[in-house]
Amino acid sequence: xxxxxxVETTRRGIQPHIVGRKVTAVTVRDRRLRWPICDDLEQRLxxxxxxxxxxxxxxxxxxxxxxxxxxxxxxxGSLRLVAENEQPRKHDHVDIGLDNGFLLRYHDPRRFGSMHxxxxxxxxxxxxxxxxxxxxxxxADYLYRTSRKRSAPVKHVIMDAxxxxxxxxxxxxxxxxxxxxxxxxxxxxxxxxxxELLVEAIKQVLATAIEVGGTTLRDFxxxxxxxxxxxQSLQVYGRAGELCKRCKDQTLREIRQSNRxxxxxxxxxx
DNA sequence: ATGACAACCTGTGGGC
DNA sequence: TGCCCACAGGTTGTCA
Numbered sequence: 001x002x003x004x005x006x007v008e009t010t011r012r013g014i015q016p017h018i019v020g021r022k023v024t025a026v027t028v029r030d031r032r033l034r035w036p037i038c039d040d041l042e043q044r045l046x047x048x049x050x051x052x053x054x055x056x057x058x059x060x061x062x063x064x065x066x067x068x069x070x071x072x073x074x075x076x077g078s079l080r081l082v083a084e085n086e087q088p089r090k091h092d093h094v095d096i097g098l099d100n101g102f103l104l105r106y107h108d109p110r111r112f113g114s115m116h117x118x119x120x121x122x123x124x125x126x127x128x129x130x131x132x133x134x135x136x137x138x139x140a141d142y143l144y145r146t147s148r149k150r151s152a153p154v155k156h157v158i159m160d161a162x163x164x165x166x167x168x169x170x171x172x173x174x175x176x177x178x179x180x181x182x183x184x185x186x187x188x189x190x191x192x193x194x195x196e197l198l199v200e201a202i203k204q205v206l207a208t209a210i211e212v213g214g215t216t217l218r219d220f221x222x223x224x225x226x227x228x229x230x231x232q233s234l235q236v237y238g239r240a241g242e243l244c245k246r247c248k249d250q251t252l253r254e255i256r257q258s259n260r261x262x263x264x265x266x267x268x269x270x
Numbered sequence: 271a272t273g274a275c276a277a278c279c280t281g282t283g284g285g286c
Numbered sequence: 287t288g289c290c291c292a293c294a295g296g297t298t299g300t301c302a
Contacts, residue, residue: 003295034278034297058296075296076280091280110279112296125297152273161297168295237295258274261293 002073004133004166005209005230007058010079014104015053017081018062021098022049030093034074034114037094044117045069045096057129057165061121068121074112080105130164133202138164140196147187147195153257154190155183158202167202169260170237171209175201177236177246182269183262184255208233236263244268 002010023045031037038044048064055061060079062069071079081102088095094106094115106115116123131137143164150157155176158167167175176183178201181194190198209230235245240254240263250267 006295032279072296074279075294108279109281110294112278112280114297150272156273159296170295259276259293 002058002075002077003168003171003209004055004058005171005206007060007073008055008210009213010073011053011055011060014079014081017100017102018050018098018104019052020050021100023047023064023096024099025097027088027095027097028093029088029095030111033093033108033111034072035116037115038117041115041117056126057132057161058168059126061118063121068118070114070116070118070123070125071106072114072125074108074110074114076110077106077108077113080107128162130160130162133164133166133206138199138203140192140199143199144192144195147190150187152187153184154181154187154198155257155262157187158198164202166206170234171202171205173237173261173263174205174235177264177269178205180269182266183264184257185270236265239263 026042026045028037028042031039044067045064048066051063051065053060053062058072060071060073062071071077073079082105084097084101084103086103086105088105089107091109092105092107093111096104096106098104106113114125116125131142143158146163147154147157155172157163158175159169159172173183175198179194179197181190181198212230212233236252239252240261242252244250244252244265244267246268247265250265252263253266255262255264
């Protein structure tokens with residue numbers, strides 16, 4: 001479910017309700033996430049006060065004076081605030097109780113997500129990540145240079161976290177459509193001028209999705225429980241076989257790249 | 271270094 | 287209604 005805009009939406013949703021709050025009690029019902037939750041997470045968290053929240057790639061960081069909680073939502077995770085008397089449901093694996101009567105509740109059916117305690121805000125998972133897509137560091141110049149030796153499809157390269165973080169399958173499809181580039185074109189055969197368009201498209205599609213609260217697919221809700229509205233704006237993702245919204249002539253085609261669904265317009269994207 | 275692919279899980283929707 | 291299969295928003299690790 002969650003791509004970068006969903007993670008950022010979650011962060012913005014919970015931030016105002018947890019900063020300055022002290023953790024009262026922590027309940028871990030299932031430690032078996034992508035990596036097992038450390039045995040002393042409860043002990044680390046209880047009594048600690050939240051300083052702030054941050055996001056790096058699709059990781060959410062909750063900083064305490066004593067360390068940081070690193071959370072990844074994986075494919076099906078969500079983190080939301082609920083009243084402390086709300087009964088846990090299936091797949092509600094972790095509850096972090098706060099001194100304002102709310103629980104920060106982690107829910108993740110597929111358990112592809114993760115939760116780590118970091119003593120010093122650094123972790124191997126955060127090493128070797130590429131630049132943030134919305135930073136100035138992520139420029140056409142950078143992407144052009146980086147792609148010179150990559151013969152892999154351009155979609156694959158922009159989804160590579162070592163190149164740039166946070167571009168998941170949905171937004172990769174959307175950005176390539178916006179930039180008019182065929183997803184299966186070799187990255188090193190895309191011109192500098194077209195990378196200018198692509199970088200702008202990636203920034204725009206992510207920024208817009210964040211503004212409207214992420215893309216709601218199935219039951220995604222942000223930290224405040226509100227649904228996102230970006231699904232209404234999708235141009236190609238999930239529209240295979242339907243008419244291209246730009247040329248209104250061609251039918252959108254679907255192919256599979258690295259076992260992920262790719263949708264594009266054979267006429268508008270070259 | 272790059273790339274192809276399996277793996278980790280559960281839920282859902284389509285076809286029969 | 288039920289069964290079986292394919293597929294789903296991500297990332298890591300292994301192997302060629």
